[in-house]
Amino acid sequence: MTEYAGPLPTPTIDTAPFWEHCRKHELRMQKCLDCGHVRYPASVICPKCYSENSEWASMSGKGTIYSWVVFHQAYGAFFAGIVPYAVAIVELAEGPRMLTNIIACPLDEIDIGMPVEVAFEDITAEFALPKFRPLGKP
Amino acid sequence: MGSLGDKYAIVGVGHTKLGKVPGVSSIGFNVLAIKAALEDAGLTREDVDGVLVKYPTSGFSSLFSGKLCQALGITNKLMAVIDLAGATIGTMVQYAAMAIDAGLATTVVCSYGDNPLTGPPGTYGRVNSDDAAFGFVGAPAGYAMAARRHMKEYGTTSEQLGAIAVAFRKHASMNRNAQMQKPITLEDHQRSRWVVEPFHLLDCCLVSDGGAAVVVTSAERAKTLNKKPVYVMGWGQAHPAWDIAQRESLTVTGAKRSGEMAFKMAGVSPKDIDLAEIYDCFTYTALVTLEDYGFCKKGEGGSFVQNGRIELGGELPCNTAGGLLSESGMPGMLLLVEAVRQLRGECGPRQVNNAEIAIASSQGGILTTHATLILRR
Ligand SMILES: [Zn+2]
Numbered sequence: 173m174t175e176y177a178g179p180l181p182t183p184t185i186d187t188a189p190f191w192e193h194c195r196k197h198e199l200r201m202q203k204c205l206d207c208g209h210v211r212y213p214a215s216v217i218c219p220k221c222y223s224e225n226s227e228w229a230s231m232s233g234k235g236t237i238y239s240w241v242v243f244h245q246a247y248g249a250f251f252a253g254i255v256p257y258a259v260a261i262v263e264l265a266e267g268p269r270m271l272t273n274i275i276a277c278p279l280d281e282i283d284i285g286m287p288v289e290v291a292f293e294d295i296t297a298e299f300a301l302p303k304f305r306p307l308g309k310p
Numbered sequence: 311m312g313s314l315g316d317k318y319a320i321v322g323v324g325h326t327k328l329g330k331v332p333g334v335s336s337i338g339f340n341v342l343a344i345k346a347a348l349e350d351a352g353l354t355r356e357d358v359d360g361v362l363v364k365y366p367t368s369g370f371s372s373l374f375s376g377k378l379c380q381a382l383g384i385t386n387k388l389m390a391v392i393d394l395a396g397a398t399i400g401t402m403v404q405y406a407a408m409a410i411d412a413g414l415a416t417t418v419v420c421s422y423g424d425n426p427l428t429g430p431p432g433t434y435g436r437v438n439s440d441d442a443a444f445g446f447v448g449a450p451a452g453y454a455m456a457a458r459r460h461m462k463e464y465g466t467t468s469e470q471l472g473a474i475a476v477a478f479r480k481h482a483s484m485n486r487n488a489q490m491q492k493p494i495t496l497e498d499h500q501r502s503r504w505v506v507e508p509f510h511l512l513d514c515c516l517v518s519d520g521g522a523a524v525v526v527t528s529a530e531r532a533k534t535l536n537k538k539p540v541y542v543m544g545w546g547q548a549h550p551a552w553d554i555a556q557r558e559s560l561t562v563t564g565a566k567r568s569g570e571m572a573f574k575m576a577g578v579s580p581k582d583i584d585l586a587e588i589y590d591c592f593t594y595t596a597l598v599t600l601e602d603y604g605f606c607k608k609g610e611g612g613s614f615v616q617n618g619r620i621e622l623g624g625e626l627p628c629n630t631a632g633g634l635l636s637e638s639g640m641p642g643m644l645l646l647v648e649a650v651r652q653l654r655g656e657c658g659p660r661q662v663n664n665a666e667i668a669i670a671s672s673q674g675g676i677l678t679t680h681a682t683l684i685l686r687r
Contacts, residue, residue: 179442241454244504247447269555284462
């Protein structure tokens with residue numbers, strides 16, 4: 173693949189496992205082993221019960237659009253090549269909300285409440301971005 | 311301690327040139343603004359024993375407040391940089407009053423100055439989190455995300471947001487300090503290019519150089535100074551704090567709890583307010599703040615801002631100098647300066663008749679922080 177010129181994730185001690193799972197096209201988040209709460213973004217404790225015990229649980233990858241915007245202004249050369257593009261907050265079936273892109277969907281068909289599913293996009297050898305497309309769309 | 315309402319006052323306000331002002335550092339804008347505010351109050355550097363400053367958005371080094379004090383020739387008892395983005399403005403005045411009440415200082419200057427327009431490039435488009443990998447960059451997008459949710463939940467329209475931009479520009483046309491003074495129409499708003507949909511360009515505040523400052527002291531001392539004191543009747547703060555994707559609601563902001571606290575402390579209600587200076591980094595910010603303060607019901611902000619209600623001569627004149635949308639994009643201190651000037655009766659053609667009580671909001675991040683001040687003459 174040609175060299176990817178967009179901003180890359182910058183994994184931290186907390187978020188590195190999330191991105192490593194994404195690289196393998198697995199959407200995993202930390203699930204509290206004491207109260208069952210699924211948290212995102214990654215953290216050292218459960219924000220509900222303060223337990224330090226968690227596992228990287230596999231997510232269904234399905235959710236709905238909570239809100240969305242369309243970027244027309246390009247912040248930098250890379251984005252000038254891809255505007256207009258949609259950024260959304262997707263609420264996963266397991267509860268957490270995440271910031272992502274909506275792909276494989278005409279911009280004027282996007283709506284709040286629309287069912288979507290994860291679609292990983294390999295951008296470099298180290299990173300795949302968890303984006304979302306309309307549910308059931310090939 | 312009992313209620314601090316009415317015990318402290320703003321006794322001086324000042325600002326630098328606004329707009330595109332090359333050749334002045336962020337320290338320089340703070341120094342010039344504080345100099346102007348002290349002159350307005352009839353005070354000198356010897357009278358000041360507290361300096362509070364908002365961190366410059368364009369970046370700063372540690373102990374920024376110390377460098378500012380050095381440039382001002384002030385050694386003091388109280389100094390701090392506060393990091394609450396735009397809400398720093400309202401909180402500085404609160405902390406100034408609390409510090410004076412606690413005996414830490416007698417006279418405190420609160421300042422913000424920066425040069426994002428002519429200084430370091432890319433201040434507001436800086437990439438600083440993994441969100442950037444999804445192209446989620448810059449200030450408008452988060453507010454646009456919240457506005458979209460409001461539109462879906464309550465049927466709010468882009469034309470209603472446009473009414474806010476038109477009203478504030480009309481006010482700026484009566485303010486010779488304003489960065490944008492040429493009136494606009496609703497059609498101009500609708501025709502302006504998309505930035506991040508649902509925001510047009512004219513939904514977004516300006517990017518500006520400049521500085522502004524206020525001087526806070528006790529009510530007793532205030533009575534001995536140059537200008538009519540403007541008393542701080544009530545204040546509040548509430549900080550939703552979390553990333554917008556994690557927020558419980560995108561359509562209720564910190565303004566709700568912050569406003570409730572301020573109204574309770576001041577012992578007044580929205581119907582007592584003569585004018586409002588509402589933080590308007592985007593049109594939506596002003597709309598949702600007016601709702602959360604209780605000037606109208608939740609979800610009715612769209613119709614509330616139409617038909618001249620928030621214009622001079624209307625039921626609740628808002629952002630009478632033009633706000634961030636038209637006077638200066640400098641985050642919020644000028645709203646406070648204008649509230650003080652209105653209550654002193656200094657505003658000439660844009661003066662609100664018999665203005666007695668004003669509310670000033672400040673907020674920052676992406677509806678992340680909020681502070682409220684209720685002021686009276
Ligand atoms: Zn837990």
